[in-house]
Amino acid sequence: MSHGTLNKAREFFVDSRFQKMARRPGGMPREQALKNANENVDAFKPEFTAWLDDRLNELFDAIPNPEAVEFDKLEWIDAADIHSQQLADVAATMDYQFVSFVANNLCMIFEALKRGAEHNGTIITCHVDALRLARQQQYRGMRPEDLPELSDGLRRVLNSPSLQPKVDDNDRSRER
Amino acid sequence: MSNDNINLRGLTFLIADQNSYFSSICNSILRGFGATKVIEVHDANEAIKALTTYKIDLLLCDAKLPPTSGMHFTRSIRWDKECEFRTLPILIMTSDTRSTMIANARDCGANMVVVKPVSPSSLYDRLAWIAFNARMFVDSAKYFGPNRRFKIEGYPNGVGRRKGDNTADIGEVTGPALSQDDIDNLLKTARNG
Numbered sequence: 001m002s003h004g005t006l007n008k009a010r011e012f013f014v015d016s017r018f019q020k021m022a023r024r025p026g027g028m029p030r031e032q033a034l035k036n037a038n039e040n041v042d043a044f045k046p047e048f049t050a051w052l053d054d055r056l057n058e059l060f061d062a063i064p065n066p067e068a069v070e071f072d073k074l075e076w077i078d079a080a081d082i083h084s085q086q087l088a089d090v091a092a093t094m095d096y097q098f099v100s101f102v103a104n105n106l107c108m109i110f111e112a113l114k115r116g117a118e119h120n121g122t123i124i125t126c127h128v129d130a131l132r133l134a135r136q137q138q139y140r141g142m143r144p145e146d147l148p149e150l151s152d153g154l155r156r157v158l159n160s161p162s163l164q165p166k167v168d169d170n171d172r173s174r175e176r
Numbered sequence: 177m178s179n180d181n182i183n184l185r186g187l188t189f190l191i192a193d194q195n196s197y198f199s200s201i202c203n204s205i206l207r208g209f210g211a212t213k214v215i216e217v218h219d220a221n222e223a224i225k226a227l228t229t230y231k232i233d234l235l236l237c238d239a240k241l242p243p244t245s246g247m248h249f250t251r252s253i254r255w256d257k258e259c260e261f262r263t264l265p266i267l268i269m270t271s272d273t274r275s276t277m278i279a280n281a282r283d284c285g286a287n288m289v290v291v292k293p294v295s296p297s298s299l300y301d302r303l304a305w306i307a308f309n310a311r312m313f314v315d316s317a318k319y320f321g322p323n324r325r326f327k328i329e330g331y332p333n334g335v336g337r338r339k340g341d342n343t344a345d346i347g348e349v350t351g352p353a354l355s356q357d358d359i360d361n362l363l364k365t366a367r368n369g
Contacts, residue, residue, distance in 0.1 A: 027183030037208030
């Protein structure tokens with residue numbers, strides 16, 4: 001091992017405390033660890049529908065009516081993005097895979113809006129409607145591939161030209 | 177991997193994610209694996225306090241950790257030469273699986289990426305991978321962190337190749353293989369359009 005200079009990379013070995021400790025003998029067998037973890041996750045499930053309803057209501061409240069003047073502004077997007085992110089991150093673990101899928105799509109739409117894409121009320125509304133559907137008990141446990149037409153439709157929306165930025169960064173710098 | 181059981185007793189984990197419900201689930205998963213100490217924080221400022229207060233052994237960091245991002249926070253840890261936890265194992269958690277996102281996480285010095293929503297098996301396998309697969313650290317003018325060009329000698333369950341993947345059936349040889357000249361001609365034609 002040699003000490004690096006400005007132009008030369010130095011490589012060195014790290015055996016962290018995590019690695020040393022985690023390799024100790026006497027660890028829990030993998031199958032047992034997963035069984036325990038899944039049981040712990042299952043303990044959250046009875047209260048999850050209440051959490052889901054709260055987050056969905058917060059998300060729906062954060063999105064202005066597409067007819068309203070506020071809809072074309074950027075102020076509401078951060079809050080709506082946070083609520084969608086929370087839903088996307090958690091719902092699938094709690095057996096609401098389709099909620100995670102739609103919420104994740106919404107996050108990508110909000111990201112596109114922040115980059116300058118057109119504020120398209122139809123695109124947002126169809127995702128909000130899909131979330132209302134996905135929240136229902138009969139959709140619990142369904143994955144996007146179990147609802148192919150709906151999922152493909154929502155995926156297609158993500159590629160819609162209206163979600164592409166109006167002017168990209170290179171164009172902006174050229175304009176300056 | 178000859179032994180994929182990990183022993184998490186006595187280790188301290190830090191979960192940095194603004195979504196407290198997600199953190200609670202993650203916490204419960206780690207405790208199911210046998211972890212005895214898990215700390216939850218919701219932004220980078222709290223994370224720094226926890227890192228300096230407790231002896232953290234592994235950081236699970238959300239890619240969108242406020243106020244900037246998990247990647248920015250990871251980079252700040254890796255680039256601080258005085259930082260005593262500069263080589264801490266860091267897992268970036270993200271629901272964005274685009275290649276640019278994964279490349280960003282790698283380039284900021286994260287040890288590995290965990291895709292959200294997190295399942296117990298995916299988290300367990302990534303922890304096991306870090307524990308059993310030593311990687312050199314690189315210190316260069318533009319990068320500090322685990323070697324990004326590591327070789328995977330057999331995936332642990334759930335990393336890259338999926339547990340349920342079937343092995344491919346390869347048919348019997350039905351004719352002679354292409355000679356080097358044939359290959360060169362094919363490539364030449366392709367290059368010339």
